[in-house]
Amino acid sequence: MSVTGKYGGPLPKGPWAERLHEIFDRLLAAFGPQHWWPGETxxxxxxxxxxxxxxxxxxxxxxxxxxxxxxxxxxxxxxxxxxxxxxxxxxxxxxxxxxxxxxxxxxxxxxxxxxxxxxxxxxxxxxxxxxxxxxxxxxxxxxxxxxxxxxGGYPIFVVDAYTARILERHGLVGDDVSYDSIQSLFMDNLPSDPALFNEFHALLVALGKGHCRKGRPRCETCPLAGIHLNP
Ligand code: SF4
CATH class of the missing domain: 1.10.340.30 (Hypothetical protein; domain 2)
Known part of the structure; x- marks a missing residue:
């Protein structure tokens, strides 16, 4: 299963799109579907x-x-x-x-x-x-x-502190990057697909909680270890 295999919509091209796809594919392979959001209604x-x-x-x-x-x-x-x-x-x-x-x-x-x-x-x-x-x-x-x-099921990407930290640690954004800039980075370089945005954000949260912690990141066992993300 990959971003190109499961999710629909036109696929943007370019180095950012490729990097985001690789991040998603690695996280999904490592953690599996996250089944968000945990709510009944x-x-x-x-x-x-x-x-x-x-x-x-x-x-x-x-x-x-x-x-x-x-x-x-x-x-x-x-x-x-x-x-x-x-x-x-x-x-x-x-x-x-x-x-x-x-x-x-x-x-x-x-x-x-x-x-x-x-x-x-x-x-x-x-x-x-x-x-x-x-x-x-x-x-x-x-x-x-x-x-x-x-x-609501709208195609909009949710950004949080984990997302910013992961991107910043890989040199993809600066430490003063805005919410809107990070959101645009994902939305301009991924298919406009709520299911994809749902899963991607949940996977980044799983990565942030399990590996990319604020104090001591666990890079040695991280699914993104060794990946060259900087364009
Ligand atoms: S824990 Fe993972 S995402 Fe965070 S800096 Fe290390 S390799 Fe990158």
Whole structure:
């Protein structure tokens, strides 16, 4: 299985495209499909994308479990809950005061603009909905793009700290590169395919967690070891 074998769309050419394809193929061969995003419904994915800010997924899972048990994983139920009550329910995710406010801001947007209908929101064009999400307090590019890709199925690449670190350590980008520049690098050099973007981001997260750690990278056992990436 490779980027050229499984995923559709016209394949951009050039050195960047070749490097990204090689990275993807190596990661997929090493780690296999990651089956992201771990959420039962698109709305759960949206809430998870906010909860996962600045914490690990184990903590998010506990908060999601609490929300499910309280019957709150739908826009209507969350819209009527006081913020301090929601904060207690999502406490395991950390930063629960800030995150409860952000979730309620997102839910209010959904209720007021789309009568709580996520499908109606996802009927908008990619860049239109993205700019509306980015206008919400506490929704930055990574969260907005996670919602758009993993809940909405839009063809947009999610960038995170792991992605930037991996590219920077291989000399592909500078340490001051912007989110948008990294995103363009992937989107301009890969087929515009949500399934590919889904898998690629998840594989980069797996690489960042398992090998390309902040302090001591495990290059000796890394699937990208020895690969010549610098154009
Ligand atoms: S762990 Fe080493 S080889 Fe692997 S991506 Fe990071 S810097 Fe590259």
């Amino acid at each position: 698109p709305f759960e994915v949206c809430v998870g994308a906010i909860l996962t800010q600045n914490t690990n997924w184990a903590n998010v899972s506990r908060a999601i479990k609490n929300l499910k048990e309280a019957g709150l994983l739908n826009p209507e139920a969350l819209f009527s809950i006081p913020r301090h009550v929601l904060a207690e329910i999502i406490r395991p995710a950390g930063y629960y005061n800030v995150k409860s406010e952000r979730i309620l801001t997102f839910v209010a947007f959904l209720m007021q603009e789309f009568s709580g209908d996520l499908d109606a929101a996802f009927s908008l064009g990619l860049w239109d909905l993205r700019s509306r999400l980015l206008s919400l307090k506490g929704i930055g590019p990574e969260t907005a793009d996670s919602i758009l890709l993993y809940a």
